[in-house]
Amino acid sequence: MSDPDAGGESAGGESHESPEVPPEAVLDELFATIESRKAELPEGSYTASLFSHEKGENAVLEKIGEESTETILAAKDDDLDELTYESADLVYHLLVLLAMKDLDLDDLREELRERF
Numbered sequence: 001m002s003d004p005d006a007g008g009e010s011a012g013g014e015s016h017e018s019p020e021v022p023p024e025a026v027l028d029e030l031f032a033t034i035e036s037r038k039a040e041l042p043e044g045s046y047t048a049s050l051f052s053h054e055k056g057e058n059a060v061l062e063k064i065g066e067e068s069t070e071t072i073l074a075a076k077d078d079d080l081d082e083l084t085y086e087s088a089d090l091v092y093h094l095l096v097l098l099a100m101k102d103l104d105l106d107d108l109r110e111e112l113r114e115r116f
């Protein structure tokens with residue numbers, strides 16, 4: 001996997017498209033970035049702030065609750081752009097939670113694969 005900091009991510013929370021990351025590698029790249037933020041806790045990183053929040057794990061748990069509600073509301077409104085946006089927020093925060101609990105994408109993949 002490539003260096004997560006080489007893909008244009010910014011500790012300031014800016015998001016840049018990374019055309020060199022193929023679509024099928026996006027989740028792995030994102031998770032690698034999350035793991036990097038967890039290890040290095042750079043200043044200005046929203047992800048790092050979730051790992052060092054004074055509320056502890058409740059910070060990310062609350063975000064998952066909020067993003068779940070926003071996802072449901074977008075679906076009820078049949079707003080597909082909003083549904084996609086809020087789903088991305090939800091998945092991102094879920095991946096932060098997995099990393100916080102020392103789980104990773106392989107654990108998730110394995111669990112899903114066993115259901116085939």
Ligand SMILES: N=c1c2ncn([C@@H]3O[C@H](COP(=O)(O)OP(=O)(O)OP(=O)(O)O)[C@@H](O)[C@H]3O)c2ncn1[C@@H]1O[C@H](COP(=O)(O)O)[C@@H](O)[C@H]1O
Nearest residue numbers: 009010011012013014015033037044045046047048089092
């Ligand atoms: N994918 C994400 C990502 N998705 C959501 N968020 C943040 O999650 C927060 C969501 O909170 P809110 O819902 O309150 O945001 P909001 O914009 O006020 O409200 P909404 O309209 O989104 O509902 C915002 O601060 C978003 O910036 C993310 N922050 C970071 N990433 C990824 O993590 C990388 C590293 O980010 P930093 O840790 O900030 O460097 C980035 O390059 C991205 O790839």
